[in-house]
Amino acid sequence: MSRTGIIHDRVRVDRVRVLIVEDSQDQRELLRRHFEMAGCDVVAAESAESAIYAYESGNLHLDLAVVDLLLPGMDGWELSGRLQLDRPDCPVVISSVLDQADYPPTGAAMPKPISRANVLAVLSAYVPRWIAP
């Protein structure tokens, strides 16, 4: 892990890449674990700014983004809008403790607390090229 808190995985084009933006370390690691168990490459960031930096600077292709709403700095609402502009082909899944009624309209929601089943459901629904390991 680098000092700026951005985590890079080695790029392997055939694996599904998931961007996780979550400021709570516990939740971030939980999500990483679930997605890795499902066979995905995980890019995890603890803030919107570091997430943008990560995918922009590495010109990363993203298959899925999981975004928390309450973030330091730029919030999840703004980030999801930005992602829809920067990576229009990447589905944005909102995962938050807030009520679903307050979620931005990205069309995909995975409210907390999340379970393994939720993660697998999201992958099969929004990432057609994902194959369960």
Added chain:
Amino acid sequence: MRLARLYTRLGFGNPSPLLKQLPTAILFVIAIVVVMIAPGVQVSNQLAVSSSAIAIVVATALAAVLSRKESWRYLSLIVPTIDVLAVAALRYGSGEAISMFGSFVILPLIWFAAEAGRRFIVFGTLGAVVVSFTQFLLGKSVVVYGPEFMRAIFSCIVFGIAAVVINELSRQGRLQVEKVKRFAEQSRLMLAESREHAAELARSDAKVRATEQLFRGLWEAITEQSVIGTDVTGLIDAWNPGAAKMFGLTRKAMVSKRHVDDLHLKTELMDRARELEYPAGATVLNPGFSALVETARLGAADVREWTYLRDDGAHIPVELSVTARLDGMGETIGYLFVAYDMTKAREVARLKDEFVGLISHELRTPLSSILGYLELLRDDDEVPLSDGQLRYLDVAERNAHRLLRLVGDLLFTAQVESGKFHLDERTQPLGPILAASVESARPAAAAAGISLHLDVVDDMVIKADAVRLGQACDNLISNAIKFTPSGGAVTVGLTGPSPTAVITVSDTGMGIAADELDKLFSRFFRATTATRNAVPGVGLGLVITRAIARAHGGDMGVTSEEGVGTVFSMTLPIVEPAIA
């Protein structure tokens, strides 16, 4: 003036007998003196003259005595009687027919004739007769038609007529006096009445002033609510200190100058006008104001929230009650607007909602981590767990879920309180929602040994949020299961569609006491049957269930009998009746 006073002083208004006697007495004195010193006067009978003198003295003395007491005055006619006799004696004793004192009789005659009553004419004339006919009465021979006799008769006739005239004159005089007295009395009475009226007026006036001051004092004391009175067109005619404070405008600037609908947001007035469905272009001169007072105009008090607009552009949220002002005959003559500033209340409510929201979300965050990692622990393929460990994990997970549900309920009730919770309504059949709730409750029912039935008579289409409605049904069913002992039954029924859909959840459980039925839907309320039987729960379920029912345009009801069972019913408006 002085003469009048003298007149009254001397008693001429109501002459005493002495006063009346005085002229006679004085004249007699003069007569006696004349008799004694005048050479041409013959004294034919000394005794007569002397006795007349004595008689006059007696009469005068009597008059003096009688004058002292009003109550003796009825005897006063004795005096002129004596006078008459004295005059008769004097005349007789001073030459009779040639006596110069015959005309004396006029004085007692006047006394008699002036008395009230026609009979006194007779007495007076009788006196004149006595005086004129003394010699004949005393025995002298009568020469009828003789000169003396004729003279006597004629004198009496003259005196008689004089008596009549005097009597009449004095009667007229008395009548006049009576009239004047009556008039004076009337005037006195009227004056007294006027005085009394004036005093009463003064009293009424004081009362009115006191009342006016009381109400003015009350009015001026209302400084925290704005009270505005208007006429039927909305022109302001009353502006209290509270309104002055709220708007920063004085009474002078407002009364008879501005209209009350000026103070409202135009958009709000138009919204209300739309709500009341005024037809476009209708003869409503001022739709804004009419919308504002519509309910009040129809006779009902109207209490709702509005926004006042100050001249400086500031908005003040108020709770406004509008009532019609009626005159003595019940006609509407204006309106009264009492506004209570809600800014603080709104702020407090907003802070409370924010706080509850914050807390609930803060609680959810660690719970998410707890549940997430418990799951990882359970499903870790690398380190399989023993049965015992799995059981412990199960307990931990179950309780974490329970905590999560509780947080959700708490958050939901706070949203219900503030009136803000979202419904994702879709038109859909009701049957499947109920079926889903029943199916998800089957495991719990089976574990508790309770039979669970679904009885749908006819399905119907409603507009509902399936998740929330499902939550409400889950709640009712789980309550029924919780409160029914093993071996009992829970039945979920659906009837309708007219006039509404009715969902019933009936159980054969412990029931609820009759006096607790109306408190059942209040926050944190737990029935005594629940606490007595140690049924778990916090008391939020029914609050949430009812809030959901009401948000869908329906309501809740309950009937129960302790020891027999309970039936909860939820009515919901339908979109379409039964689908086949």
